[in-house]
Amino acid sequence: MTQPLNFSQETRVVQSPGHVETGVGVDELLSGNEKVRNQRKRAARRQREQRPKQGFFRTLVQVLGELLITCGVILLLFVVWELWWTNIEANSAQQAAVSEFSQDLQGPVTPAAPHAPADFGEPKVMGAPEAPSTVFGVVYIPRFGANYSRPLVEGVGTAQLDTLGLGRYDSSTMPGGVGNFAIAGHRQTHGAVLDAIHTLVPGDKIYAQTKDGYYTYVFRNNQIVLPTRADVLLPVPTQPDAKPTERFLTMTSCNPRFGAEERIIAYSVLESWQPASAGPPAAIAAQVAANQKG
Amino acid sequence: MYGWIFRNLPGPLWFRIITSVLFLVAAVLLLMQFVFPWLSQFNPLNDSTIGGGV
Numbered sequence: 001m002t003q004p005l006n007f008s009q010e011t012r013v014v015q016s017p018g019h020v021e022t023g024v025g026v027d028e029l030l031s032g033n034e035k036v037r038n039q040r041k042r043a044a045r046r047q048r049e050q051r052p053k054q055g056f057f058r059t060l061v062q063v064l065g066e067l068l069i070t071c072g073v074i075l076l077l078f079v080v081w082e083l084w085w086t087n088i089e090a091n092s093a094q095q096a097a098v099s100e101f102s103q104d105l106q107g108p109v110t111p112a113a114p115h116a117p118a119d120f121g122e123p124k125v126m127g128a129p130e131a132p133s134t135v136f137g138v139v140y141i142p143r144f145g146a147n148y149s150r151p152l153v154e155g156v157g158t159a160q161l162d163t164l165g166l167g168r169y170d171s172s173t174m175p176g177g178v179g180n181f182a183i184a185g186h187r188q189t190h191g192a193v194l195d196a197i198h199t200l201v202p203g204d205k206i207y208a209q210t211k212d213g214y215y216t217y218v219f220r221n222n223q224i225v226l227p228t229r230a231d232v233l234l235p236v237p238t239q240p241d242a243k244p245t246e247r248f249l250t251m252t253s254c255n256p257r258f259g260a261e262e263r264i265i266a267y268s269v270l271e272s273w274q275p276a277s278a279g280p281p282a283a284i285a286a287q288v289a290a291n292q293k294g
Numbered sequence: 295m296y297g298w299i300f301r302n303l304p305g306p307l308w309f310r311i312i313t314s315v316l317f318l319v320a321a322v323l324l325l326m327q328f329v330f331p332w333l334s335q336f337n338p339l340n341d342s343t344i345g346g347g348v
Contacts, residue, residue: 063295074325081330082337156343158335169343184343194342230345253342260339 082189086162090191094165097151101135102291105211107276109289123176123247123273124212129154137175138291139166139183140207140284144196147287152208156184165193169233172250175208175215176273179235179244187254187264194253197266198222206249206268207284213275214284217249217268224255224262232265246270 054062129136137152152175153160156167165185168174172182185193204219225232236242237250247270255264274281280288303310334340 066295077322077325078330078333081326082334082340085326086334158340161342162334162340167343186340186342189340225344227341227344232344252344254339258339260341263342263344265344 086190087192090163090165090189093163094151094191094193097135097153097164098138098149098291099294101138101151102288103294105276105292108279109285109292111279111282111285119272120213120274120278123215123270124275125174125177126210126212128170128174132157132170133160133164135164136168137208137210140209140287141200141204142283143200143204147290149284149287149291150185150191150193152183152210161186162190165191166251172233173235173247175210175249176212176247176270178247180233180237180248180250181208182233182250182252184252187257194251195257197251197253197264200266205271205281205283206251207281208249209280209288211276213273213278214280215273216271216281218271219266219268222264222266224264227260227263229263232263237265237267 126136132155134154135151136154138149139152141148150165152166152168153164154168154170156169160167161184166183167185169182169184173179175181185191187194187197200219200222202219202221206217206219208215208217223232229238231238231240232250232252234240235244235248236246237248249268249270251266251268252263253266254260255262279285300310300314303313305313
């Protein structure tokens with residue numbers, strides 16, 4: 001009497017796990033979501049517990065591999081940061097510095113009449129700023145774009161060049177001074193202020209603006225040297241014993257464009273200057289006005 | 295490793311996905327704000343000055 005009953009119970013027991021594993025039956029769906037979810041969770045847990053135990057070596061290799069992949073991704077991210085994000089950051093910082101400097105300036109922003117006297121005598125040379133990172137001027141280079149204007153800052157440390165653009169070597173003279181006014185800027189990254197330095201053509205104008213006025217330099221030539229050639233910064237570049245009579249502007253940057261094995265040096269000579277009261281040179285008047293507006 | 299972390303995060307699946315995305319974003323921000331600027335000083339490709347410590 002009991003045997004057939006037992007047998008039938010056993011058949012039900014055998015059937016039922018198969019039933020659960022094939023998924024969700026109509027009756028379960030009808031009986032509500034809660035039950036189905038619980039069943040799925042249980043099935044997932046069972047599957048997890050059935051995962052074969054990994055050996056120590058296998059786990060070690062897996063973790064090591066994932067760490068190495070992570071390192072690779074981080075390095076890629078660093079390249080993206082260096083070549084792309086630093087430019088965005090530095091451009092906005094430099095834009096802000098230029099506007100802040102320009103808004104403090106007095107003086108007309110319209111160029112002088114074409115027949116006004118062009119000779120203002122000896123250029124006025126301002127004293128060197130006392131603290132590094134002081135923004136004391138703006139450089140305009142129309143060859144690099146009509147609205148190219150970058151702050152001129154004291155010092156060539158990473159703190160200055162990485163955020164504020166063109167740094168002045170504090171061993172050099174100030175704009176307009178007899179001797180060598182030497183500045184450095186990044187070729188790539190951090191604003192890439194001198195990226196196009198190799199496109200300068202002899203005769204191109206480089207304008208430096210300080211609170212005293214505008215100094216117009218004319219590009220003469222460039223030179224590619226090794227990073228140790230500090231003599232390009234001498235009062236007469238590369239001539240240690242010469243007594244300076246001319247007013248040079250020397251710009252230094254990395255060379256080649258995505259490397260630093262060499263330096264590219266661009267030499268220019270002062271052509272003219274005009275005080276702030278005379279207004280900016282016509283070629284940069286629009287940009288000076290735009291900067292002053294903020 | 296990451297699989298183990300993901301399995302051991304608390305909460306249901308959607309919550310664990312959100313948590314992992316947050317962790318990822320936090321890691322990237324941390325790298326961009328602090329680690330990379332510091333690392334950048336050791337990058338020799340950046341040096342545009344001449345004569346070393348002038």
